[in-house]
Amino acid sequence: MNREPKTLRPFFEPRSIAIIGARRKPGFGFGLPLFLERQGFGSKLFLVTPTPGALHGRPVYAKLDELPEPADLGLVLVPAPATPEVLAACARSGPRHLILENAGFAETGPEGAALEDRCRGLVKEFGLRVIGPNCVGVVNTANRFATTEVIPECLVPGAVGIIAQSGVFGNILLDWLPEERVRISKAVTIGNRLDVDECDLLDYLAEDPATRVITLYLEGAKDGPRLLAALKSATAKKPVVILKSGRTEAGKRATASHTGSLSGEDEVYEAVFAQAGAIRAGSVQELFDLAQTLATQPRLFGNRVGVVTSSGSLGALVIDACLDQGLVAATLSEETVARVRKEAPDWMNVKNPLDVGPSGQFKVALSALLNDANVDGVIAIPVVPFSAIRSFEPLGLTAGLWIGEIQKIWEAAGRKKPLVVGVVGSAGWVERIRALCGEKVPVLRAPEHAARALQALLKQKT
Amino acid sequence: MNREPKTLRPFFEPRSIAIIGARRKPGFGFGLPLFLERQGFGSKLFLVTPTPGALHGRPVYAKLDELPEPADLGLVLVPAPATPEVLAACARSGPRHLILENAGFAETGPEGAALEDRCRGLVKEFGLRVIGPNCVGVVNTANRFATTEVIPECLVPGAVGIIAQSGVFGNILLDWLPEERVRISKAVTIGNRLDVDECDLLDYLAEDPATRVITLYLEGAKDGPRLLAALKSATAKKPVVILKSGRTEAGKRATASHTGSLSGEDEVYEAVFAQAGAIRAGSVQELFDLAQTLATQPRLFGNRVGVVTSSGSLGALVIDACLDQGLVAATLSEETVARVRKEAPDWMNVKNPLDVGPSGQFKVALSALLNDANVDGVIAIPVVPFSAIRSFEPLGLTAGLWIGEIQKIWEAAGRKKPLVVGVVGSAGWVERIRALCGEKVPVLRAPEHAARALQALLKQKT
Helix, strand or coil, rough: CCCCCCCCCCCCCCCCEEHHHHHHHCCCHHHHHHHHHHHHHHHHHHEECCCCCCCCCCECCHHHHHHCCCCEEEEEEECHHHHHHHHHHHHHHHCCCCCCCCCHHHHHHHHHHHHHHHHHHHHHHHHCCEEECCCCEEEEEECEEECCCHEEECCCCCEEEEEEEEEHHHHHHHHHCCCCCCCCCEEEEEECCCCCHHHHHHHHHHHHCCCCEEEEEECCCHHHHHHHHHHHHHHHHCCEEEECCCHHHHHHHHHHHHHHCCCCCHHHHHHHHHHHEEEEEEHHHHHHHHHHHHHHCCCCCCCEEEEEECCCCHHHHHHHHHHCCCCECCCCHHHHHHHHHHHCCCCCCCCEECCCCCCCCCCHHHHHHHHEEEECCEECCCCCCHHHHHHHHHHHCCCCHCCCHHHHHCCCCCCCCEEEEEEECCCHHHHHHHHHCCCCCCCECCHHHHHHHHHHHHHCCC | CCCCCCHHHHHHHHEEEEECCCCCCCHHHHHHHHHHHHHCCHHHEECCCCCCCCECCEEEEEEHHCCCCCEEEEEEECCCCHCCCCCCCHHCCCEEEECCCCCHHHCCCCHHHHHHHHHHHHHHHHHCCEEECCCCEEEEECCCEEEECCHHHHCCCEEEEEECHHHHHHHHHHHHHCCCCCCCEEECCCCCCCCCCCCHHHHHHHHHCCCEEEEEECCCCCCHHEEEEEHHHHHHHCCEEEECCCCCCHHHHHHHHHHHHCCCCHHHHHHHHHHCCCCHCCHHHHHHHHHHHHHHCCCCCEEEEEEEEEEEHHHHHHHHHHHHHHCCEEECCCHHHHHHHCCCCCCCCCCCCCCCCCCCCCCHHHHHHHCCCCCCEEECCCCCCCHHHHHHHCCCCHHHHHHCCHHHHHHHHCCCCCEECCCCCCHHHHHHHHHHHCCCCCEEECCHHHHHHHHHHHHCCC
């Protein structure tokens, strides 16, 4: 039994796990034991289910006090009405940390809300720590632990911590993030927040050395002043990016029944986020783009942006977006102008944004901007018609030769300034650019987000 | 020789083509003849180049008046300073329609601007019609004609017409659109607009029966009042969606040197677009999402939106976005509530947004919303954790069984109301949803854009 019920550590690093409500029929309680076995937790796994007989070749236990050793984390999958009984059993013999992955509480109406209130009382009385209900729990990439079946690709360790109020949404993020090259440290879905809430997790992830940036999907806060305090304390240590739904009255009603919380007024949230120095994302894609940038790039120490592109149009769109974010177009140094002009064809304008067109000067221009004392941060928008790539690749003229090895160019310039790459075009082109950017240079799918990402790096406190 | 120099038709449906400035070395003038041959224009193709000898096994001609028959479209690839000479030759022996795909004009500075002015005078004097310079010309999917090498996937005929000021940008759109399932009718890049401009093309595409929606990427108008008139006249016939860069002063400077035009004040453009009833897109992705929706969906005749989803969070985000767009969340009819409740598990809330969670009721709910008299348009956001899809597909439980054959459900409901699908998640999931939506139901990558797309359908005049 864990002797520090206050800590959240057993949620992420359990020494032994009880699945309470394992099932013999296909469904969540059936697949989860197999998944945890595959993840290497088989020797610490106990299945609890009232009907006797083996499951997946493992013994099952009718009661928690029959386990050969006490578990320090319980994953609860029983029908909602059976939850109080499970809480009482846990109070007697452990575990003291529980993730309620079942649904049927406040999100379903007054009856469920009454059940949730009763459980909350018991959790407090027994001194348990509970995540959920109506959630899918946690992911920790460091030990490859997850309390819901996830695709293996999302378990590549990274620096982004995720707190999501909704279970399904959390799961979708985990599906999507590997493709967007957002690598996570830990992820938690908090559901109805019977006990552990976003503030507890902000505190926890703020102290987590594996987490460099915290992202939060919030429908409504449980406690506004406490959220402000937790955000302030977290942003003093690392950036926090928030996606908040329930901005409108109808949106609020939508979330009210979804995780049983009431969204507050949007203006208040806006003020709280601003006061706390948190960054608000306007969409899911922007949340990803900001997370990826903040997890990999250094701070921006001035507002002068250099843009290199092979599309004048996208250069213009990005400069517009920079100005919207309070950034300015850097005036290129004489050295940069001379260096780029040296190899450039006559038709090429050497100014900012630096539109190299089909000159093949992308890598020279990128390197020059990264080394220009007048430039604080760089946005690169490499585009080449894919028909050209398809024709030239067999002749050995690869995207890397055309555009340059972007991550290497950034590293050669000392990684001192942030570099953000925006890419549009076919999936094949995006894939090639991602390969050139490696794991260290963020590749954003909306060029407009590049400006927003640099602004977030400028705003960053630490 | 074409006897109607006013018409733009030979640009899109040439009977014979002269490539003026074909080249023996790899590059644009080398690959284009091969591409046009592959597209089936080999028998109508003449190569003009001053140095004698065959090219790609074809005869070459030193001068335009040596062609065996006059061409009605000329693709000009000669160095910029040789352009006046080409124009004079065309005036003597045709063609009278030319696409200047060369660069080195106003976009490069005062010298180039003087050359461009001289050419403009000659074009007027000789009564030629010219697209460009500094562009890649046109695409017509009906006859698979294109004046730049494009990937074959973008030549699947569709209903979206594209006018883009920039050549590279136009090319990138052509690369990207097939994946986004935006099928085009005709596309034109107009470059420096020596003669043919966005207004001429708005007029042309407004009358083009293959084009159901016109999209325009604009850096700056040549003539504001004329643009207003052309937009008004076009929007009376079909929707026009505009992406405009150069919103800020720096963005304006960026475009000024790019295609040699000056952007006007953004407020004026905003007013012109609003007065003309054109729809302004905020980003490239939004342009695609709006085009795809307007090309496939019927008008929206009221502002009551029904949302079906398996993620309460995304439902809430979308309802927020709907309210932002002046739409409202429909109150579901008693029939819909009864129909959905009949099969729904106890935990499921039957209201709008209709979050079906993992109930498997997505298809029932979607069909009910499409048939609900209180609902004017429907947004569907199907999400399922991809780990579940991967596990269940081998057992025969496909995305189609889980979510429903979306296009078929829409068709069964009579295609009377717009349906827009928003999808997030892994590429594998997006691919499955696209398959379920076929070619008739738009699949938007940002759920927030679904609200914007419905608003565009509401605003549509025809």
